[in-house]
Amino acid sequence: MxxxxxxxxxxxxxxxxxxxxxxxxxxxxxxxxxxxxxxxxxxxxxxxxxxxxxxxxxDQDTKPIQLSLGTASLPSLLKQLQDExxxxxxxxxxxxxxxxxxxxxxxxxxxxFNNSSPNGIVCRNICLKMVRENSVRKKYPYKTSRIFIRKKRPHKYFSARTSTEVFLSARNVRKDFKKFSDLYTTYVGVSSVFPNDAACRVINRLSSELQQTRHIIATLPHGRGKNVESEVEVTDVEMHHDGEGLPGIDADLIEFFTLKSQEFSSSRKQRGKNLPEDLASVEDVKRYEEIKCHDALHSASVPGITALDLQQHMILTGGIDKTVVLFNSQTETVENVFKGNQKRVNAIRLHPNLETIVSGGQDSKIRIWLANDPDARNVINIHDQAITDVSLHPTGDHFLCTSDDSYWSLTDLNTGSPLIKIKSSDDDVSLRCGQFHPDGLIFGTGARSSIVKIWDIKEQSNVAQFPGHSDSVCAISFSENGYYLATGSLDGEVKIWDLRKLKNLKTICPYNAKQAVNALTFDQSGAYLAIGGANVQIFQVKSWNKIYQFDGHTQVVTGINFGENAKFVASSSLDKTVRIFGVGSLPCQRERIFLGMRVSGN
Missing domain, CATH: 3.30.40.10 (Zinc/RING finger domain, C3HC4 (zinc finger))
Structure with missing residues (x-):
């Protein structure tokens, strides 16, 4: 048989x-x-x-040839080898x-593609045209809409829910629309003479995408799809330079901010009566030691972490390598790497819900990301120069941006729509930092002119000024108690301002040689102030005595944040490390971290 x-x-x-x-x-x-x-x-x-x-x-007596597994006799090993x-x-x-x-x-x-086949001539012509189109896209990527490149998210440029985002993308639509129409006409003309399967598939795909483009342009809000070229460029210039044409803050939003401010103020005062029971004591802070050192979050070829934010167990960093990295300190894995910035990242914020991220960079663009998506949800091009700082409103629905173009702006986080853009002064002095007050009705900005300004968000007006620094103010932080404001400057000084009396309460000189203060922050209870520059220093509020100093970084500190109840502090540096120090005895381990994988070693 x-x-x-x-x-x-x-x-x-x-x-x-x-x-x-x-x-x-x-x-x-x-x-x-x-x-x-x-x-x-x-x-x-x-x-x-x-x-x-x-x-x-x-036949039961006929046995198939069995593969020998050598001396392995354990059933589990045999099963594993058999499955393999x-x-x-x-x-x-x-x-x-x-x-x-x-x-x-x-x-x-x-x-x-046979030379003697007329269909081969058609295919070659079509492929040559597509190669030329692709080469143009690679050479001038900023002129090409992603609708024709990515099928995963085909309408990324058109997912905007406001006219502002439409304006920012319509120029790309117009150029691609004309280019695509010419290409489509050529394909249809050729295919009518020499039909073949390959050409038909290309034509059907192009036809479908062209119809989608026409539909999207036709549904642009306020009728702007009918005359994209004439309207977009004018509006873009007006909005881009002085903020005219933006919707502004309406009465309903002002009322919402006011009501929420009253809630925040009431709950803040209630919390301020007693410090949290689990808050790290002064003695605990004095015993801080380095317990973790993450040194491979960003590119080794372009070293340097420029920004840091911390929410619960998630650490967010931005770097000179143009990327934003979301790192889980519990699992010690990189959750996501966000690419798209054209230049270094200057400012980042992680929403308390751990799902939304805002970043601003040297390329003057603001980007909104979702934590589980490496592609930016919104790219906002409202400023002319580098974004210097980002601050979330206490409600979590809006955020503030400051820029080197001397403007600050307020943007709706949910829609990615800028609401207002206000110039900070008449002398075009760049803004270096900004942060919302815990109640949300005022915020502070620091400028290259060394002036600290307090702004009323309802009136969009400057309501107070604090002169005193002798150089650019590049770090700012409000205390949770609501009436202390700390500012740091390139002159090496940290000034504490009393918002009730509108005067300088204390001046701290943490560094001897007037080294710049790059970052500072109060803990959530307002009991401690951390300062980052040549090193990390922690001061006790009210007494303003230094209680801790950390010199582990080999280059200047660029970001610093307290963990819950000041149990630990995370800091970032241009030495491309994020170091975590707190109460504990774990040795510092240097780690090489890849997406979803961790390799530790001394």
Missing amino acids: ATLLCSICGQQPEVPVVSPASGKIFEKRLIVKYIEENGTDPVTGGKLEVSQLVELSQ WDATMLNNFTLRQELKSVREELTHALFQ
Whole structure:
């Protein structure tokens, strides 16, 4: 009797079965796995269920050749090796099928491109045009809408929910629309003379995307789809330079801010009566030591972390390498890497819900990201120069941006729509930092002119000024108690301002040689103030005595944040590390971190 061979593994089956779809013989174990994964016959590709298999009977004395596993005798090891062999056979079978399919496609393609075939001429012309179009996109990516490149999110430029975002993307639509129309006309003209399958597929795809583009332009708000060129450029200039044309803050939003401010103020005062029971004591802070050092979050070839934010166990960093990294300190893995910035990242904020991220960079653009998506949800181009700071409103629905163009802006976080853009002074002095007050009705900004200003968000007006620094103010932080404001400057001084009396309460000089203060922050209770510059220093509020100093960074500190109840502090530096120090005795371990993987070592 002829030997039965499995059509998948090529070996004599131990339990042979026949597929009614193809009439082929298979090892039951392998064909069952294949059907569970694909639901089809391995040979014909037709639909097949396990219940349709016909098992063949064979002589019990005839045993198939067994593969020797050497001296391995443990059942678990045998099963593991058997499963691995099964997977290899299934993979080889799939590869053979794909190879056959590729050979058929190659034969068809060679026929299509035969010089004697008129259809080959058509295909070559179409491919040459597509190659030229792709080369243009690679050379001038900023002029090309992503609708024609990415199928995962085909309408990214048109997902805007406000006219502002439409203005920012309409110029790309207009240019691509004209280019695409010309290309489509050429393809249709050629295909009418020499129809073939490849050309038809290309034409159908182009036709579908062209219709989508037409529909999107036709549905632009306020009728701007009818005359994109004449309206967009004028509005873009007005909005881009002085903020005219923006919707502003309406009465409903002002009322909302006012009501929420009263709630925040009431709850803040209630919390301020007593410090949290779990708050780290002064003695605890004095015993801080470094417990973690993460030194591979950003590119080693372009070293330097420029911004840091912390929410619960999630650490957000921005770097000179143009990326934003979300790191989980509990699992010690990188959750996501956000790319898209054209230049270094200057400011970042992680929403308390851990789902939304805002970043601003040297390329003057503001980007809104979702934590689980590496592509920016919104790209806002409202400022002319670098974004210097970002601050979330206490409600979590809006954020403040400051820029080197001397303007500050307020943007709706949910829609990505800028509401207002206000110039801070008449002398074009750049703004270096900004932060909302815990109640949300005022915020502070620091300028290159060394002046600290307090702004009323309802009136969009300057209500107080604090002169006193002798150089650019580049760090600012409000205390949770609501009446202390700390500012740091390139002159190496930290000034504490009393918002009730509008005067300087204390001046701290943490560094001897007037080294710049790059970052500072109060903890959530307002009991401690951390300062970052040449090193990290922590001061006790009210007494303003230094209680801790950390010199572990080898370059200047660029960001600093307290953990919950001041149990730990995280700091970032241009030495490309994020260091965590607090109460504990864990040794510092340097780590190499990759997406979803951690490798630790001394």
